[in-house]
Structure formats: structure tokens, C-alpha cells
Amino acid sequence: MQGAIATGWGIAVPDKVLTNADLSARLDTTDEWITERTGIKERHIGGTTSGLAIEAGREALRRAGREASEIDLLVLATTTPDAIVPGTSATVQNGLGIAGGAMDLNAACSGFVYALVAAHGFILAGARRVLVIGAETLSRITDWDDRRLAVIVGDGAGALVLEATDGPGELLAWDLGADGSLRNLLYCEHGGYLFMDGKEIFRKAVRAVVESSLATLERAGLKPDDVDLFVPHQANARIISAAAARLGIPEDRCVVTIDRYGNTSSASIPLALADALDSGRLTAGSTVLMSGFGGGMTWASAVLRWGG
Numbered sequence: 213m214q215g216a217i218a219t220g221w222g223i224a225v226p227d228k229v230l231t232n233a234d235l236s237a238r239l240d241t242t243d244e245w246i247t248e249r250t251g252i253k254e255r256h257i258g259g260t261t262s263g264l265a266i267e268a269g270r271e272a273l274r275r276a277g278r279e280a281s282e283i284d285l286l287v288l289a290t291t292t293p294d295a296i297v298p299g300t301s302a303t304v305q306n307g308l309g310i311a312g313g314a315m316d317l318n319a320a321c322s323g324f325v326y327a328l329v330a331a332h333g334f335i336l337a338g339a340r341r342v343l344v345i346g347a348e349t350l351s352r353i354t355d356w357d358d359r360r361l362a363v364i365v366g367d368g369a370g371a372l373v374l375e376a377t378d379g380p381g382e383l384l385a386w387d388l389g390a391d392g393s394l395r396n397l398l399y400c401e402h403g404g405y406l407f408m409d410g411k412e413i414f415r416k417a418v419r420a421v422v423e424s425s426l427a428t429l430e431r432a433g434l435k436p437d438d439v440d441l442f443v444p445h446q447a448n449a450r451i452i453s454a455a456a457a458r459l460g461i462p463e464d465r466c467v468v469t470i471d472r473y474g475n476t477s478s479a480s481i482p483l484a485l486a487d488a489l490d491s492g493r494l495t496a497g498s499t500v501l502m503s504g505f506g507g508g509m510t511w512a513s514a515v516l517r518w519g520g
């Protein structure tokens with residue numbers, strides 16, 4: 213059976229760092245409130261979605277020891293495309309010199325896991341190498357006078373190279389979901405700013421992450437106790453703690469990077485994944501559970517045995 217394994221990863225964040233102190237200097241907020249309510253201390257702001265995606269993609273290709281000309285398909289998860297037309301993935305294709313196709317995927321903050329599962333499907337359908345990127349510039353659709361959102365968002369990108377393998381692949385099970393009746397919880401109309409019903413999203417997010425994670429683990433014949441590393445979407449440190457506690461996954465098995473990056477939507481899981489790989493917390497053979505949720509409302513989970 214042909215499966216897929218990740219062979220390289222990379223990230224990119226803008227140089228500009230915005231601290232809680234910077235925000236409290238211009239908004240009615242404090243470092244204490246932001247830290248206690250969200251877990252965020254600073255975030256990177258700036259750049260373009262395509263620019264960050266190209267930088268992260270280049271790094272992932274370098275780590276995988278691959279040329280862009282060897283990539284059959286780019287799947288770019290983003291909810292903040294550079295333009296409505298063309299797809300941002302085409303700009304990234306050109307920037308990297310990818311020989312194959314390129315497509316955007318918008319599932320809001322669940323986008324990276326959706327893209328990862330889709331990429332595995334393309335490999336089963338015959339693609340040899342797929343570059344998966346989550347890239348966002350949420351700062352461009354944020355009203356910087358709205359303290360509820362300004363303190364949360366960040367910009368960045370993370371990328372993975374997936375390659376076909378003859379052995380068992382790394383994807384053990386997945387769960388993708390959507391409920392468009394909840395669109396009003398989190399949206400941004402053309403030309404407008406993000407709107408978020410924070411309290412309701414918080415409640416729904418914890419439930420979505422727990423139920424979707426459990427469904428995924430069950431499909432893989434696993435229990436939460438089998439998870440070596442939990443890499444959740446980074447929207448709020450309290451959401452991560454609440455979900456991990458309900459799943460029974462100890463905090464030392466959770467990857468939390470929200471303190472440094474804020475909520476970077478579809479870039480948050482690959483940024484956290486790269487952090488775990490760079491620090492040696494995620495190694496070959498580890499069982500890693502990823503779970504995201506976001507506007508739509510959408511949710512997505514995947515459990516992988518790293519390295520296949």
C-alpha cells in the first residue's frame with residue numbers, strides 16, 4: 213500500500229514583533245489581561261501571505277533535499293489570500309518555481325489539517341510529492357482599534373513536504389467537519405474586518421476539538437493515552453488546556469507556541485509542529501495528534517505516526 217510521509221518542514225514569520233506592551237500603549241488593554249485570558253505575549257506582524265508562504269516552502273524543500281521542480285502539487289491553506297484572483301498558491305508556485313499544480317484551500321483555522329489530509333489523498337491518487345503550506349496575514353483583516361481582536365492575531369506560515377512511500381504512510385486516521393449554520397460566529401466580508409463572537413467560539417471550540425480528536429483516535433484504534441504529542445490550533449491557551457484536560461492528555465504532551473505567535477489561523481499548527489521538530493520533542497515513531505477549529509465553523513483532526 214502506498215502512503216505518505218513528511219520529509220521536510222519550514223516556517224516563516226515577519227521580522228516585526230508586536231508585544232503586549234506595544235498594544236497596551238495604544239489600546240485600552242494590559243499585558244496582564246492578554247496573558248491571563250489568551251496566553252499570548254507577542255506576535256509577528258507584516259509581510260504578505262504569498263511572501264511568507266514562499267519563505268516557509270523554500271525552507272521545507274531545503275530540509276527535504278528537494279527541488280521545487282520535483283513537486284507535483286502545492287496545496288496552500290489560507291484564509292487571507294493576497295487577492296481574490298489569482299489564487300495565492302499560483303504566486304507561491306511562481307516564487308518557488310514549482311513544476312506541478314497549485315491550489316488554495318480555505319477552511320479558516322482548520323485549513324492546515326484539511327490541506328494535510330487532502331495532500332495524503334493526492335498521493336494515494338498518484339502524486340509523488342506534495343508541498344503543504346499554511347500561511348496567513350490576519351493583520352490585514354484586523355481592525356487595530358478593536359481590542360478584542362487586535363490582541364489575538366498574528367502573521368506567519370508553516371510548510372511540510374509530503375512524499376509517497378511504499379511502506380505504510382504516517383496518516384493513521386482523520387476527521388474533517390463543517391457546520392455553516394455557525395457562520396456568524398466568525399466572519400470577514402469582502403473589504404471588511406474580522407468579526408468574532410469570542411465567548412461562543414470558545415465554548416464550541418473546546419467541544420469540537422475534543423469530539424473530533426476522540427473520533428479520529430477511535431478510527432485509528434488509539435486512546436488519548438497513546439498520544440505522544442498533541443499539536444492543537446493555537447487560538448487561546450485556555451482552549452488548549454481545557455481540551456487537553458477533557459481528553460486526558462497531560463500538559464507536557466501539548467505543544468503551545470501561542471505565547472510567541474498569537475493566533476495565526478492556518479499557520480498555527482505547522483508553526484507548532486516545526487517548533488516540536490526543531491526542539492526534538494517530535495521524533496520518528498511518535499504518535500502525533502493535530503486538531504484545529506475555526507470560522508465556518510470548521511474543525512479538523514488527524515493522527516499520524518511520524519515518519520510512517
Ligand code: COA
Pocket residue numbers: 240241242245246249250321359360363398408409410411413414417447448451475505506507
Ligand atoms: N483587554 C482588556 N479587556 C478586554 C479585552 C482586551 N483586549 N478584550 C475584551 N475585554 C473585556 C471585555 O470588554 C469584557 O469587559 P466587560 O466585562 O466589562 O464587558 C471583559 O474583558 C471580558 O470579555 P470576554 O469577551 O468575556 O472575555 P473572554 O474571557 O471570553 O476572553 C477571548 C475573550 C476573545 C480571549 C476569548 O473569548 C477567546 O479566546 N475566544 C475564542 C477565540 C477564538 O478561538 N478565536 C479564533 C477561532 S479560530
